[in-house]
Amino acid sequence: MTGFSKALETVDIKAAYNRVFCAGPFYLAFMSLFGLLFIIGVAAGIHAVHIVGSRHAYGTYREIPLAILISTYIFFVVASTGLCLVSSIGHVFGVRDFMPIAKRSVLLSVITILAGFIVIGLEIENPIRMAVYNALSPNLTSNIWWMGTLYSFYMVFMIIEFVFLMLNNHKFAATAGLLGVISGVAAHSNLGGIFAMIHGREFWYGPYLPIYFIASALMTGCAFIIFFVILAHKINRTTVDSATERALEVIGRLTILMLAVVMFFTAWKILTTAAGGPSKLEALSALISGPYSFNFWVFEIAGGMVLPFVLFFLSKGKNLRYMFVASAIMIFCIFFMRLDLVVVGQIVPLYMDLGVKEFAELHTYSPSLHEILVVLGGFGFCGAAFLLSEKIFDGFRETGNHVEPENVVVDAETAEEVV
Amino acid sequence: MMSNTSGGENMKHESPEHLPDQERRDFLKIGLIVTGIFAGGTLISLISNVKHLFAPGAYREEYPYKPHYTMVIRQDRCIGCQRCMDACVLHNDVPEYGWRTLVLEKEVPKAVGQKTEFIPILCNHCNNPPCVRTCPTKATYKDQTNGIVMMNDKKCIGCKSCIIACPYNARYFNEKKAAIDKCDFCLASWLSKGKQTTACADICPADVRIFGDLSDPESRVYHMVHQLQKPVWVIREETGAKPNVFYTKG
Numbered sequence: 057m058t059g060f061s062k063a064l065e066t067v068d069i070k071a072a073y074n075r076v077f078c079a080g081p082f083y084l085a086f087m088s089l090f091g092l093l094f095i096i097g098v099a100a101g102i103h104a105v106h107i108v109g110s111r112h113a114y115g116t117y118r119e120i121p122l123a124i125l126i127s128t129y130i131f132f133v134v135a136s137t138g139l140c141l142v143s144s145i146g147h148v149f150g151v152r153d154f155m156p157i158a159k160r161s162v163l164l165s166v167i168t169i170l171a172g173f174i175v176i177g178l179e180i181e182n183p184i185r186m187a188v189y190n191a192l193s194p195n196l197t198s199n200i201w202w203m204g205t206l207y208s209f210y211m212v213f214m215i216i217e218f219v220f221l222m223l224n225n226h227k228f229a230a231t232a233g234l235l236g237v238i239s240g241v242a243a244h245s246n247l248g249g250i251f252a253m254i255h256g257r258e259f260w261y262g263p264y265l266p267i268y269f270i271a272s273a274l275m276t277g278c279a280f281i282i283f284f285v286i287l288a289h290k291i292n293r294t295t296v297d298s299a300t301e302r303a304l305e306v307i308g309r310l311t312i313l314m315l316a317v318v319m320f321f322t323a324w325k326i327l328t329t330a331a332g333g334p335s336k337l338e339a340l341s342a343l344i345s346g347p348y349s350f351n352f353w354v355f356e357i358a359g360g361m362v363l364p365f366v367l368f369f370l371s372k373g374k375n376l377r378y379m380f381v382a383s384a385i386m387i388f389c390i391f392f393m394r395l396d397l398v399v400v401g402q403i404v405p406l407y408m409d410l411g412v413k414e415f416a417e418l419h420t421y422s423p424s425l426h427e428i429l430v431v432l433g434g435f436g437f438c439g440a441a442f443l444l445s446e447k448i449f450d451g452f453r454e455t456g457n458h459v460e461p462e463n464v465v466v467d468a469e470t471a472e473e474v475v
Numbered sequence: 476m477m478s479n480t481s482g483g484e485n486m487k488h489e490s491p492e493h494l495p496d497q498e499r500r501d502f503l504k505i506g507l508i509v510t511g512i513f514a515g516g517t518l519i520s521l522i523s524n525v526k527h528l529f530a531p532g533a534y535r536e537e538y539p540y541k542p543h544y545t546m547v548i549r550q551d552r553c554i555g556c557q558r559c560m561d562a563c564v565l566h567n568d569v570p571e572y573g574w575r576t577l578v579l580e581k582e583v584p585k586a587v588g589q590k591t592e593f594i595p596i597l598c599n600h601c602n603n604p605p606c607v608r609t610c611p612t613k614a615t616y617k618d619q620t621n622g623i624v625m626m627n628d629k630k631c632i633g634c635k636s637c638i639i640a641c642p643y644n645a646r647y648f649n650e651k652k653a654a655i656d657k658c659d660f661c662l663a664s665w666l667s668k669g670k671q672t673t674a675c676a677d678i679c680p681a682d683v684r685i686f687g688d689l690s691d692p693e694s695r696v697y698h699m700v701h702q703l704q705k706p707v708w709v710i711r712e713e714t715g716a717k718p719n720v721f722y723t724k725g
Contacts, residue, residue, distance in 0.1 A: 109650050111572065118573070118647045121635040181633020182653060189612035189630045200636050201611035255605060255714040256642030406644045410594060410710070412579035 075447040083291065083443065090439035097433010101178025104426040110181065113426040120402045124423040125179035127394040128431045130247065132172030132438075133207065134269065134394070135387075137244040138277020139165035140214060140236050142307065147226060148233040153306040156299045159452045160288060161281050162218045162233070167441040168280070169211050175434040199249040206243030210236055222449070244269055251401065258332060259339040259401040268321050275314035276390055278307050279364070283383040284442060286376055291443065292451035296376065305373030311383075315365045322361070338404045342418055348400055351392045359389035534602070534717050535700060540622035542688035544600065544660050544719070546673070547699045547707075551724040552681040553593035555580060559675035559684065566664045566674040573647040575658040576675055595683065597675070598645035598658035599709070599718030600624050606637035606646065615655065622719065623662050628654035642714045660686070689719070699723060 104113030116123045143161035146154025177183050195201050213236035220229035248266030329340045343352050367382035405415035563576050576597040614630035631654035638646045649656035661673040676684040687696035705725045709718045
C-alpha cells in the first residue's frame with residue numbers, strides 16, 4: 057500500500073485534473089466518445105448475458121459457441137503480452153535502446169489486459185461462479201484455468217511494475233517485470249494450448265498455436281508501441297526526442313523481423329493444412345477461397361503482414377509517418393486475424409465426414425449488434441484509458457531525480473554520471 | 476512530483492540505466508529459477524498424472540468402471556422415427572433449442588435398394604473425455620463409479636470450452652440451468668430411480684439402442700462389442716477420446 061500511495065504522490069492530482077479538462081475540444085470529444093462506447097458496450101453485454109440471454113442477443117450458437125468476443129479477448133491479451141515482452145527487453149533484460157518506451161508500454165499492457173478481461177467478462181455466462189470456483193474447484197489439467205489464473209497474476213505483476221517504474225525504483229520494477237514476463241508467456245502459451253489441445257478440431261490441433269501466439273504477440277506488441285508512442289506525442293503536442301526516436305527505430309526493425317516470422321509461420325500453416333484430412337481442407341478452402349477469403353487475403357495477408365512489412369522497410373525506422381500508418385493498419389488487421397482463427401476453427405461440422413443431411417453445409421457466423429457493441433466497448437475502454445493516462449501522467453515526461461540534457465542519447469556511462 | 480511543464484517540450488526518455496548489470500543478472504537468475512521450478516513442477520505433475528489424465532488402458536479390453544455403462548447402436552435397424560429424441564426431451568426436460576440426442580439422416584442415391592440410413596448420436600461418455608480435461612472448474616467430470624460424464628451445474632461458469640472440446644457436438648448451454656446440459660445416460664431421471672436402461676433405449680421400437688454394462692461379460696452389450704462376425708466401430712476414433720458409444724450393423 058505504501059508503494060501505491062507513494063506512486064500516487066508522484067502525480068499532482070490537481071494538475072492532472074487541469075491537464076485533462078484543458079486538453080482541448082478534440083481530446084475531450086474523443087474522451088467522451090470512447091467513454092460512451094465503453095458504457096454502451098458494458099450495458100449491451102450485461103443486457104445480452106444477464107437479461108435477455110446470450111442465445112437471443114449474441115450471434116453464437118451450439119455449433120459456433122466462441123466467436124467475436126473471444127477473438128477480441130484474444131486480440132487484447134495478445135497485445136498485452138506483446139507490450140509486456142517488448143518493453144521487458146529494455147528494463148528487464150537491459151537493452152538500453154528499448155528503455156524510453158517502458159512506462160507507456162507497461163501501462164498499455166495493463167490497459168489492454170483489462171480490456172480483454174472486460175470483454176470476456178461479458179461473454180462468460182456466470183462470471184461470479186468463475187471467481188468462486190476457479191479458486192475452490194481448480195482443474196489443473198485445464199488450459200483455461202491456467203490461462204485465467206496466470207493472466208490474473210500477470211496483471212498484478214504489471215500493475216506493480218508500473219507503480220515501481222513511476223517511483224523510478226527500477227530494481228523492483230525489473231523484478232516485477234520479469235515475473236510479468238514469465239507469467240505472461242506461460243498464460244499466453246496456455247491460451248494457444250486451449251485451441252491446440254482440442255483433438256476434435258483439426259484446424260487448431262497441434263503444437264503450432266502456442267508458439268505462433270508468442271511470435272504474434274511480439275509482432276502485435278511492436279505495432280501497439282509504435283502506434284501509441286507516436287499518437288501520444290501528437291496528443292501531447294510534443295516532438296519525439298532522439299532517445300525515443302532511436303527506440304522506435306529499433307522496435308521498427310523488430311517489427312520487420314516478427315512480421316517475417318509470422319509470415320513464415322502462416323505460410324507453413326497453410327501448407328501443412330493443405331496436406332491434412334478432409335476437415336482441415338474444408339476449413340482451409342473456406343479461408344483462402346471461400347467466405348473468409350476476403351478477411352484472409354485483404355486483412356490478414358495484405359493489411360496484417362505485407363503492406364506493413366513494405367512500409368516499415370521503406371521507413372528505415374526513421375520515417376515516423378510510415379511507421380504510424382503501418383502500425384495502425386496492422387492493429388486493425390490483426391483484429392481480423394484473431395477472428396478468423398477462432399471462427400474458421402469451428403465452421404466445419406463435426407459430423408460432416410458422415411455425409412449426413414443435417415451437417416452437410418459449413419456453419420456460418422455473423423456478429424450480432426450486441427456483440428459489436430461489446431467489442432466497441434473494449435476498444436472504448438482502451439481509448440479512454442490511454443487518453444486519460446497520457447494527461448494524468450503528463451505524457452510520461454521524465455521526473456525529478458533523473459534529469460538529463462534534452463535530446464541526448466544516453467548510454468550507460470553518461471547515465472551513471474548523471475545519477 | 477510529476478513535471479507540470481506545458482506541451483511543446485521534448486519528452487525525455489526514462490532512465491533506469493543506473494541499475495547495475497550485476498543486479499540485472501541476479502534478477503535473471505531468480506527468473507530462471509522460478510521458470511525452472513514452474514516448468515519442472517508442470518512436467519512432474521504431468522508425468523505422475525499421465526495415467527489419470529490420458530486413460531492409456533487398452534481400449535475395448537479394460538473397463539475402468541463397474542458398471543461401465545455403454546450404448547451399442549444397431550445403425551441399420553434405425554427407421555428414423557425419432558421417438559428416442561422425443562423420449563429424451565420428455566424425461567430430461569430438454570428445451571426446444573437444445574438436444575441431448577439426435578437421429579441424423581444420410582442419403583446415398585446410388586445405393587442399391589434402401590437409399591437412406593439413420594445415425595443416432597449422443598454423448599459418447601468417453602474414457603478420455605476432452606470436455607472434462609478442458610473444464611476450468613471441474614463442473615463436468617467423469618463419475619468414478621459408472622464412467623458417465625456428468626455435470627455439476629452450480630460450478631459451470633458458462634465458458635463453453637467443453638462445447639468446443641467435445642468431438643461429438645453433444646453439449647449446449649441450457650438457459651434454465653444457467654449451465655451446460657448434456658446426456659447423462661438418464662442417470663438423474665431413470666438409473667438413479669432403479670431403472671436399468673435409458674429413456675431413448677426403452678422407447679425404441681426397433682431395438683436400435685442397447686444400453687448396458689460393458690464390464691460384465693454376461694451382458695448383451697459385452698457380447699455385441701466383442702463378437703467378430705459383425706463390424707463394430709466408434710465415431711471419430713482418431714481423436715483418442717475412447718468413446719463408449721459403439722455402432723454396429725447386420
